[in-house]
Amino acid sequence: MLTITAALSLALAVAAAPSAVEKSTLSPDAFSSALSVDGIMSHLQAFAGFAAAGVNRAHGTSGYNASADYVAKVAEQAGLKVSRQSVLEELGQVTIGQLTVNGVVYESPTVVLDAYTNATEVGGSAGELVSLPGSGCEQEDFAGTDGKVVLVMLGECDDNAKVFNSMQAKNLAIILYGDVAPAANPYVEVPGRFVVPVVLHTGISTAQELLGQIENGTVDALVNVQIESVMVPGDNVVAQTSWGSQEKVIMFGAHLDSVQAGPGINDNGSGSATLLEMVKQLANFNHAEYAIRFGWWAAEERGLHGSKQYVQQLSESERDQIAAYINLDMTGSPNYKLGVQDNSNSAGQNPPWISVPAGSVAIERILQEAFRSDGQNSVPTPVSSASDHASFMAMGIPSGYLESGAGARKTALEAELFGGVAGERYDSCYHQLCDNMNNVSPDALIHNARAAGRAMAILANDISAIEEEQRSG
Numbered sequence: 507m508l509t510i511t512a513a514l515s516l517a518l519a520v521a522a523a524p525s526a527v528e529k530s531t532l533s534p535d536a537f538s539s540a541l542s543v544d545g546i547m548s549h550l551q552a553f554a555g556f557a558a559a560g561v562n563r564a565h566g567t568s569g570y571n572a573s574a575d576y577v578a579k580v581a582e583q584a585g586l587k588v589s590r591q592s593v594l595e596e597l598g599q600v601t602i603g604q605l606t607v608n609g610v611v612y613e614s615p616t617v618v619l620d621a622y623t624n625a626t627e628v629g630g631s632a633g634e635l636v637s638l639p640g641s642g643c644e645q646e647d648f649a650g651t652d653g654k655v656v657l658v659m660l661g662e663c664d665d666n667a668k669v670f671n672s673m674q675a676k677n678l679a680i681i682l683y684g685d686v687a688p689a690a691n692p693y694v695e696v697p698g699r700f701v702v703p704v705v706l707h708t709g710i711s712t713a714q715e716l717l718g719q720i721e722n723g724t725v726d727a728l729v730n731v732q733i734e735s736v737m738v739p740g741d742n743v744v745a746q747t748s749w750g751s752q753e754k755v756i757m758f759g760a761h762l763d764s765v766q767a768g769p770g771i772n773d774n775g776s777g778s779a780t781l782l783e784m785v786k787q788l789a790n791f792n793h794a795e796y797a798i799r800f801g802w803w804a805a806e807e808r809g810l811h812g813s814k815q816y817v818q819q820l821s822e823s824e825r826d827q828i829a830a831y832i833n834l835d836m837t838g839s840p841n842y843k844l845g846v847q848d849n850s851n852s853a854g855q856n857p858p859w860i861s862v863p864a865g866s867v868a869i870e871r872i873l874q875e876a877f878r879s880d881g882q883n884s885v886p887t888p889v890s891s892a893s894d895h896a897s898f899m900a901m902g903i904p905s906g907y908l909e910s911g912a913g914a915r916k917t918a919l920e921a922e923l924f925g926g927v928a929g930e931r932y933d934s935c936y937h938q939l940c941d942n943m944n945n946v947s948p949d950a951l952i953h954n955a956r957a958a959g960r961a962m963a964i965l966a967n968d969i970s971a972i973e974e975e976q977r978s979g
């Protein structure tokens with residue numbers, strides 16, 4: 507027997523049913539104007555929270571896994587069919603990470619290993635502990651430190667520059683220190699993959715303790731770092747509309763992982779969150795000619811591994827079903843450009859060794875036109891294998907790519923077209939700890955979202971321009 511409340515809720519459900527029918531055919535204007543920057547920001551906020559809880563959002567961290575769960579949940583709630591594929595990555599697990607100075611052992615959490623570190627021989631290696639006369643930004647700061655353990659303060663230049671100088675000077679180890687005691691990554695690189703010394707981090711109080719000892723005379727240090735290689739899983743998440751022909755699909759993708767150095771809010775929380783906002787708004791539509799599919803890729807920062815695995819496990823006919831793939835990677839750069847991959851090679855800057863599948867020029871034109879419809883300029887960016895669209899292009903799938911710029915510097919022309927500062931980096935926090943919620947431009951996010959959304963709605967109803975190019979190509 508039904509209770510009164512159950513009967514009432516049934517009646518309400520019936521009364522509410524007509525609103526479902528009010529859903530409409532996907533149209534470029536309606537869809538692109540429904541996208542909101544607040545929606546994108548709310549997903550970025552969620553990613554930032556996962557990164558904080560799991561050190562970062564790199565492959566193998568709880569920050570990554572929570573991001574994948576979140577993406578799957580949002581897509582399911584929007585009514586899409588969601589599937590996941592496990593991607594295995596070889597990573598290093600630290601079994602011993604110790605610095606011993608005058609009989610005192612320093613290890614995690616006081617002294618932690620960088621994600622890019624080498625191991626030592628079994629039992630450890632000995633060397634004198636020294637501090638540098640300068641910042642470590644210049645090679646000459648490291649003069650005479652061959653085989654030594656070098657203590658260097660962070661700042662003045664990129665950490666990587668100091669590690670590079672340390673490597674050139676053939677240090678046994680470099681210990682970078684700053685105000686904030688660093689968190690230990692759950693995994694590091696497999697040793698030997700990069701030619702680096704042992705790279706350690708510590709906070710100011712431990713550094714002062716060590717500097718005090720150096721002042722008192724020669725200090726011998728023993729560095730013992732042992733790393734075991736392990737296979738670590740992380741999921742690709744793929745979601746597709748249940749409406750539209752399932753025989754041809756329009757696909758969008760973004761990598762979901764960050765590097766180990768930071769939370770990856772612009773790289774590539776931005777692209778991932780934009781796809782989520784598109785997914786959410788799709789819930790208000792229920793018809794288009796072709797189905798729409800989204801992919802959030804694992805392990806991009808480790809070599810496009812998630813997207814590569816995805817395209818490789820598709821059968822040939824499944825690959826043919828993907829009429830277009832459009833990739834979003836770093837779409838919120840603070841000093842942004844609005845870049846569309848130059849599939850037509852209009853600027854003549856494309857590397858000759860990357861082949862562009864027929865149909866891709868049509869995608870470029872649609873993306874350029876989409877920016878124009880939003881009152882925005884765009885600039886051609888050279889075809890590149892720097893993100894997941896390269897996995898699709900390698901399989902002959904027509905592809906496009908939106909990006910607002912990484913570590914390179916903005917040109918004068920771009921400053922004229924988009925505002926911002928010429929000569930400065932598009933993203934000065936690229937692959938760094940400061941790639942956080944302060945590191946995105948809302949304008950860049952929304953313009954890229956509207957262009958992607960408009961292109962999606964156009965292509966979901968009409969792929970004739972792509973097919974035409976394929977026939978004549």
Ligand SMILES: [Zn+2]
Nearest residue numbers: 773774835836
């Ligand atoms: Zn990226």
